[in-house]
Amino acid sequence: MEIDELKAIVEGLLFASGDEGMTLKQICKVLELPESAVQHIIEELKYDYERKDRGLMMMQSHEVLHLTTKPEHSSYFKKLLELPQASRMSQAALETLAIIAYQQPITRTEIEEIRGVKSDRPVQTLLSRALIEETGRKETVGRPILFRTSKDFLTYFGLTSLEELPPLPEATETEEDTKEADLFFERFSNEMDD
Incomplete structure (x- = not known):
């Protein structure tokens, strides 16, 4: 080479x-x-x-x-940070947010086990947008940080509590359950695009 x-x-x-x-x-x-x-x-x-x-x-x-x-370019990066953040989130961030919403409290390692890939960046994105927050540490080896959705997550999606999340389809899912969950995540993705 x-x-x-x-x-x-x-x-x-x-x-x-x-x-x-x-x-x-x-x-x-x-x-x-x-x-x-x-x-x-x-x-x-x-x-x-x-x-x-x-x-x-x-x-x-x-x-x-x-x-x-x-x-020497720091003044430009400072201006970038002052710009209104684009609301579009990556598919990885949306997946990570859905996992946290349904499995909270959850550690980064547990998220990565579900997704099958590293999730450092999506977690950082969600933290920076205040959609998730740290909620203590898991009582296990290494005491990893636990994450949960924030009040901003509920407000952003017009929910009063997590109980309003559509049910996840199970092995014996009905067509209605699948449609409801699909509609929620479609809305979720579209709102992030706006």
Whole structure:
């Protein structure tokens, strides 16, 4: 593989790893390359990011590498945060919100077991929109955070209590139950689009 392709792969890996970032050893393992080769790729990427026409930079903290925005552009990111948030949520966020609504209180790990994929970003999105909230810690190993829907969730969807959520279809579901749940989630998705 050429160096440019390897740099692109490392850049993609760092982007995909999000806030967690990756260590040099993790990158070596994924690329199946020696540490010296990966260190060279990272140095080249850092050099590329130093150019003024690039909006990102690579940061290393406690041996973990992250992609981040450049501090000199911070005033623009501040303006972005001040803009009214688009109400559209990803399918992942909607799935996560539905899981929390029906299974609360629930931990992030339990959400991920149901969805079958990592759910850090959808949970962060829901927390930032105040649709869910932390509700303590589960009395188990590691004491993970428990999440539940917030009062804003009820208000947003015009519910007075969680009992008003349509019943989930069961194995012996009736056509009526299925339609009711489908209509709720269709409304749910449409309201998020508006």
